[in-house]
Amino acid sequence: MTALLAIGTGKGLFLATSDDDRKTWQVSGPHFAMTGVYSVAVDKRRATPRLLAGVTSSHFGPSVATSDDLGASWQEPAEPPVAFPAGAGASLERVWQLTPGPVDQPDVVYAGTQPSALFRSVDGGITYELIRPLWDHPHRKQWDAGFGGQAIHTVLPHPDDPAQILVAMSTGGVYRTGDAGASWRPQNTGIRAYFLPDEWPEFGQCVHKVARDAADPERLYAQNHHGVYRSTDGGVSWQSIADGLPSDFGFPMVAHPHRGGTIFTFPLVADGERFPVDRRCRVFRSTDAGDTWQPLTDGLPSGPYYPAVLRDALCVDDADRAGVYFGTRSGEVYASRDEGDSWSLVAAHLPDVLCVRAVEL
Amino acid sequence: MVTVLVPAALRGETAGVGRLDVTATGTLRAVLDEVAARWPRLIRRLRDEQGELRRYVNVYVDGEDCRQTGGLDTAVRDDAEVQVIPSVAGG
Numbered sequence: 001m002t003a004l005l006a007i008g009t010g011k012g013l014f015l016a017t018s019d020d021d022r023k024t025w026q027v028s029g030p031h032f033a034m035t036g037v038y039s040v041a042v043d044k045r046r047a048t049p050r051l052l053a054g055v056t057s058s059h060f061g062p063s064v065a066t067s068d069d070l071g072a073s074w075q076e077p078a079e080p081p082v083a084f085p086a087g088a089g090a091s092l093e094r095v096w097q098l099t100p101g102p103v104d105q106p107d108v109v110y111a112g113t114q115p116s117a118l119f120r121s122v123d124g125g126i127t128y129e130l131i132r133p134l135w136d137h138p139h140r141k142q143w144d145a146g147f148g149g150q151a152i153h154t155v156l157p158h159p160d161d162p163a164q165i166l167v168a169m170s171t172g173g174v175y176r177t178g179d180a181g182a183s184w185r186p187q188n189t190g191i192r193a194y195f196l197p198d199e200w201p202e203f204g205q206c207v208h209k210v211a212r213d214a215a216d217p218e219r220l221y222a223q224n225h226h227g228v229y230r231s232t233d234g235g236v237s238w239q240s241i242a243d244g245l246p247s248d249f250g251f252p253m254v255a256h257p258h259r260g261g262t263i264f265t266f267p268l269v270a271d272g273e274r275f276p277v278d279r280r281c282r283v284f285r286s287t288d289a290g291d292t293w294q295p296l297t298d299g300l301p302s303g304p305y306y307p308a309v310l311r312d313a314l315c316v317d318d319a320d321r322a323g324v325y326f327g328t329r330s331g332e333v334y335a336s337r338d339e340g341d342s343w344s345l346v347a348a349h350l351p352d353v354l355c356v357r358a359v360e361l
Numbered sequence: 362m363v364t365v366l367v368p369a370a371l372r373g374e375t376a377g378v379g380r381l382d383v384t385a386t387g388t389l390r391a392v393l394d395e396v397a398a399r400w401p402r403l404i405r406r407l408r409d410e411q412g413e414l415r416r417y418v419n420v421y422v423d424g425e426d427c428r429q430t431g432g433l434d435t436a437v438r439d440d441a442e443v444q445v446i447p448s449v450a451g452g
Contacts, residue, residue, distance in 0.1 A: 059417045059447045060371070060406035078401045083410035091409035 003317060004070065005325055005358040006051065007333055008037030011351035013053050015071045022323050022337040025346045031071060039312065041098040042359045043125065045106040049361065052109065052125045054095030062092050064111065066125055070361075075126075082111050082119050082128045088135065090115050097312070098125065099155040102162050112152030116143050116169045120181070131181040134167070139186065139203050143172035146206055146225075153311055154210045159217050166210065166220070166235055173205035174222070176235050190238035192227050209253040209311045210235075213289070215260025221290060223253040223265055223311075230290050241290025246277040252314035256339070257322050261289040264316070264324060264340060266309040274308050281305040283314070283326065285340045299343035300334060307332070312355035319360040327353025363392050363437055366444040367403065374403040383443075389422060390433040392443055407445060417450035 005016040005025065012030025032055045039054030051067040053074070064081045065074040084090045094114040101108030109125035112118055117135050119128035143150055151169060158164035163180040166187070173188040186203035193205045206225035213219035218234040221241070228248050229238040242248035247267040256262035263286050268274045276282065280302075282295040307328035317323040324336040331350035334343045335358075365381040372379055385395040390412075397404035407418050412433070414420060420427045421444040427435045437443065 057406075058450045059415065061409060061415050063405075076402075080405045080410055086411070091411050091413065 001319065002361040003319070003323065003358060004042060004049075004361055005317075005333070005335065005346065005356060006040040006042060006053075006071075007327055007347070007350065007353060008040045008053065008312075008355040009327075009331070009351035009353050010036050013037040013040060013055075013071075014347065014350060016333070016346050022317075022319075022335060023344075025335065027347045028071075030351075031074065032065070036094075036354065038354050039095050039098045039111075040355055040357050041100060041109070041125075042357055043100040043109065044318070044359055045100060045103060046124065049359065050124060052098045054098055054111070056094045062094050064095055064098065064125065064128070077127055079127070081121075081126060082113060084117070085130060088130065090117075093149065094151065096151045096153040097155050099157065100125075101157050102159055105162055108157075108162075110155040110157065110165070112155045112167060112169075114149045114151035116140070116150050116152045116172060118152055118155065118165075118167055118181070133182055134175065134177075134184050137175075137184055139172070142204060143169060144204070146170040154207070156210060156212050156220075159212075164234075166212075168207040168210045168222070170208065170225070171204055171206045173203045173207050174210060174235050175203075187231075187235035188238070189236065190231075190240075191222065191224055191229055194226055208251045211253045211255040211263060213260050214256050214258050214262075219260070219289065221253050221255060221263050223250050225249070226271060228253075228265065228290065241286070244286070244291070244293035245284055246295075249274075250309075251311035252309055252326070254314050254316055254324075257316050257318045258320070259287075259322075262287045262339075263290060264314060266314055266326060268308055275306050276308070279304040279306065281307075283324070283340055283343075296336070296340040296343070298341060299336075306330075310354055313353045315356045315358055317358035317360055323358055325356050325358050327356050329353065362440065364440075364442050365392065365396060366442065368445055368447055370447060371403060371406055371445070374406060375400055386437050386439050386441070388433065389420065389427055389431075389435040389437055389443065392437050393433065417448040419446045419448050420444070421446065 007014040012033040014029035016025040043050040056062040097112035109121040154168035156166040220231040222229040228242040281300040307330040314326040327333040333346040385391040
């Protein structure tokens with residue numbers, strides 16, 4: 001099999017390909033050198049997979065570029081592809097998330113942005129339009145900025161119901177629509193916000209990442225700013241699944257592409273100590289929906305380890321035997337071709353890794 | 362005629378042209394609005410969607426930083442030179 005791994009970094013996009021079932025990788029790039037690539041997606045719903053990259057130049061602003069030839073060439077429309085309309089009182093700062101819509105909506109792509117907003121594309125991710133009801137939500141003025149900026153970083157369309165979309169933002173928490181974006185409700189019951197006077201607010205949580213279970217779309221997993229949670233009712237309520245982890249702090253949360261109950265995360269010590277727990281490089285996997293967790297270390301560095309893994313820098317591919325991938329803030333990328341049992345180095349000495357996405361071609 | 366000087370980093374948006382001739386005068390806003398109409402791919406690198414100059418893009422009108430002379434309302438005479446220079450930014 002051939003696999004593609006897209007690696008967004010602080011200074012461009014790198015593409016790694018493997019033609020030997022993910023044993024070895026050839027890395028090319030950077031595309032968009034000297035730009036921050038905070039989001040990347042590989043849309044396999046069309047005959048030729050489309051790559052989408054959310055690119056931010058510190059000088060010349062944000063954009064979304066697409067490629068229909070696996071990165072050999074990139075296109076951007078003449079007009080800004082993601083832009084707030086006149087009168088919105090805001091300008092796009094960054095595209096944090098690019099998410100292809102459900103399979104039966106092959107031209108729908110969602111973009112989660114900073115400031116916190118959701119945009120929808122109906123032309124395959126070329127141009128986008130603001131979903132106004134979420135932008136006009138009465139809570140918006142109380143959504144606050146974390147250190148990374150105030151952004152929607154998670155967009156989860158429902159696989160069976162295109163009217164249902166769940167988003168997560170930092171800060172603000174989880175919101176969900178059941179009417180294709182016309183109305184939005186906060187979905188944070190049970191998620192703690194220890195940094196607020198009321199630690200259990202309706203909204204305002206700093207949810208770092210949410211993943212949807214492969215087998216049960218109503219089952220969700222969240223890595224919070226302290227706290228790891230599971231919902232079995234589509235996000236209406238959340239219960240802690242942090243007991244089996246060495247820490248409840250971290251950024252990513254990833255679900256297995258096919259098998260329900262299997263999830264991955266990369267814990268850090270704490271908000272005030274953003275190093276891997278015990279200074280060990282470990283991915284944690286649960287195969288029972290978070291009831292228990294196992295550290296995965298085979299092939300990973302064994303010495304003292306300090307880099308963190310950001311919220312979108314851990315991913316799975318879609319192969320039958322899923323690959324798992326993560327990149328670090330020190331520019332290393334590791335891959336596992338056996339669902340996390342063992343790991344090998346894909347690349348080192350890259351710029352800081354902001355996001356990774358992988359597919360079988 | 363106003364001359365707009367485009368930095369090398371942005372000439373991919375102007376088919377390689379480094380000097381743009383613009384007929385609009387009066388204010389920098391008017392000059393940039395004509396640039397927007399004729400070179401839309403260039404202007405989005407210079408201004409955000411609300412029309413504000415990007416933070417790390419500097420524009421000099423006859424050698425004066427527009428941020429010191431009225432911003433987009435800076436007066437631009439008929440034969441002025443408008444120079445776009447990326448600021449020092451990034452890591």
